[in-house]
Amino acid sequence: MATKEFTIPEIQEYIEVPDAPIPDATAHLSPFLAKPMHQEPLGFPEEVVDDWKGETLEAMGDLLGKYRGLRVFMDICVKCGSCTDKCHYYIGTADPKNMPVARQDLLRRVYRRYFTFAGKFWGALGMPGFVGAADLKREMLDEMYSYYHQCSECRRCSVFCPYGIDTAEITMAAREILARVGIGQKYNNEIIGKVYTIGNNLGLPERALEDTLEGLEEDIEDETGVAVKLPLNVKGADILLITPSADFFAEPHVDGLMGYAKVFHEAGVSWTISSSASEAANFGMFIGSYENMRKISLRIREAALELGVKRIIFGECGHAWRVAYSFLNTLAGPFDFLDQSYPIPQHILDFTLGEIEKGTLNIDKSLNDEMVVTFHDSCNVARASRIGDKPGSQFTIPRAVIKAVCNNYVDMDPDTIYEKTFCCGGGGGLLTDDLLELRIKGGLPRMTALQTVTEEYGVTHMAAICAICKSQFTKILPYYGFDMDQIVSVHQLVSSALILTGQVDEDDDTESGEEAA
Amino acid sequence: MSLAFAILFYVATLVLVVGVAFKVVQYSKTPAPLKIPTTPAPTTTSGVVMRMFREVVFFESLFKSTIWTWIFAWAFHMGLFAVLFRHGRYFHDLLPAVIVGPLKYAAFAMIIGLIGLLVRRFAVNRVRYISAPSDYAMLILLLLIGISGSMMTFVSHVDIVGVKTYFDAWMTLDFDNLILPPDPVLRIHLFLVAVLMLIFPISKLLHAPGIFFSPTRNQVDNPREVRHVAEWAEKL
Helix, strand or coil: CCCCCCCCCCCCCCCCCCCCCCCCCCCCCCCCECCHHHHHHHCCCCCCCCCHHHHHHHHHHHHHHHCHHHHHHHHHCCCCCCCCCCCHHHHHHCCHHHCHHHHHHHHHHHHHHHHCHHHHHHHHCCCHHHHCCCCCCHHHHHHHHHHCCCCCCCCHHHHHCCCCCCHHHHHHHHHHHHHHHCCCEHHHHHHHHHHHHCCCCCCCCHHHHHHHHHHHHHHHHHHHCCCCCCCECCCCCCEEEECCHHHHCCCCHHHHHHHHHHHHHHHCCCEEECCCCCCCCCCCCCCCCHHHHHHHHHHHHHHHHHHCCCEEEECCCHHHHHHHHHHHHHHHCCCCCCCCCCCCCEEHHHHHHHHHHHCCCCECHHHHCCCCEEECCCHHHHHHCCCCCCCCHHHHHHHHHHHHHCCCECCCCHHHCHHHCCCCCCCCCCCCHHHHHHHHHHCHHHHHHHHHHHHHHCCCEEEECCHHHHHHHHHHHHHHCCCHHHEEEHHHHHHHHECCCCCCCCCCHHHHHHHHC | CHHHHHHHHHHHHHHHHHHHHHHHHHHHHCCCCCCCCCCCCCCCHHHHHHHHHHHHHHCHHHHHHCHHHHHHHHHHHHHHHHHHHHHHHHCCCCCCHHHHCHHHHHHHHHHHHHHHHHHHHHHCHHHHHHCCHHHHHHHHHHHHHHHHHHHHHHHCCCCHHHHHHHHHHHHCCCHHHCCCCCCHHHHHHHHHHHHHHHHHHHCHHHHHHHHHHCHHHHCCCCCCCCCCCCHHHHCC
């Protein structure tokens, strides 16, 4: 699999789109296949079914009838080429099948052949290729498996498509079809299995989670002298915090979690984490499985009911926020038992900005003065959901929070932020080491933009609000000559500028420091 | 021959109308189980109508994406619509000559746009890679329609009165007056138009009705406020 030697792309002055595609440049990239033990708990066949062709077409027909997006997108692409230079994986690999339309065509050629008159007609004449159709062959499923796992479902192409065709929808459908045929991806399916049996992606059992949270409480107290709680399974708490399990121990995620805890502490609200829903992530979305996505979402509803909370707040996570913001009400609603005067669910940044604006947080921006910060918009927040109450406030709220806690902030190239943001390279269920080559190459556009602001403005840190982005950058930054700790959580910045009530370690300068800011 | 063309056009019209109606019904009956607007998206229905209007009339997303494609595509489509509108004159004098007179030059926008799109398909490596033979064929078909039509307007005038009489008869099923002027350019033009009508509902030309059903563009961004559940999903 991903064992072939490869070269790390060199950062150029600008993001350069490969003009001449290199066919099959990354045809060798394919994530590990799910074993029977990973397929079975999700309701998929343990291995490739005998009638793979019939099953492929049946699954495809089923999805075409269930998803208007898929049906319409299969029909209406005019091959204008608008998307061909927009995908970070194409920019990083030059493999033409990483151009969004070419990726879509891997499924569309089957659709054309078996579900349209034109494809059936030319297929019967032995010339399906005339109308972009193709007879389904077994190796085409392997090719689909490879290239539909070279898409991070980031939706950048859909921003630029004149019809809004969203390759993410097609990737999800293709992965679902493949899984139903018995070709599943190990990384995603194994993780979903862990969520079902243990409660989170990392397989962290309740006891370990309890210890972890206690350890974090001690860390905060050691540092500040203030006893900040990270409560677990507290019945009757007002707020249920749902956060990606990486927040419990991965760096820099955990610094963000301590940031949430400090903000909740200063805001004086009662909150809790649930051990049965100790995971915001929902990899059911990545594999395009409505049923699995729904099943994972329902845990959150059950936890909220069981603990009797009034509000649900999500921690920093991109795809989890998409599922929470865009799908949770659909999948696990209605949430009529929660306090309707707050957004359901609410994003932690929305909460924190509210507290900053209310003035409940004592912030000393100068404590972050050694940093020059930029912000990486996460694709699922930027293009698939919203934070706050206005279209586009998913861009302004994170920046407002960062600027409230940091004196030095600059944006990256306008073509690489807001809804034009580039994926980190590891989203969509690709954050696995068997796809390291793809992840490194896919990170090229973001690394280029970061390099530019590093040179021009002396940027030292890039903040993110997604667990996958943070893990991905931690991994790939060193390959591009950066340090792995240059990626930070937004709430880590909040945390380091926030002076807790009764905090002992900071000296008297803090008062004047705040006034100067 | 006049009758053959009449039958061809009856069939082509039937295929176009029934075919597009079938696809529109199919699109509207297929549920969209999840809210997937490409954000930032409007939070109200009127906002979505405006977004769709900008997309359909100005090709907003394409404009943001690739300026040369936008120039050629917009010139072609706007030229096409102007020319189509002008064709009202050939059916029962629906439009006065004053209005349609200057619109004849729109044909040049259409042709230039099509040539631009065709050249782009050959010349840009990435676009050439994703093009199927039918993609070229459709551009050539449209180009030949535009050129043959323009020839009748600008080079060798066709017997317009004869064409009007023919289509009046065609529309009223008056088979006695179904006499098509024997102009070869006219016949080529009409034949190609019929082909275009026939392939419309079975090809990518469905993008015209299809865009209105594109969930990333036609959905309101309000998933937290309004619970959105598809029928099949409710049964789970």
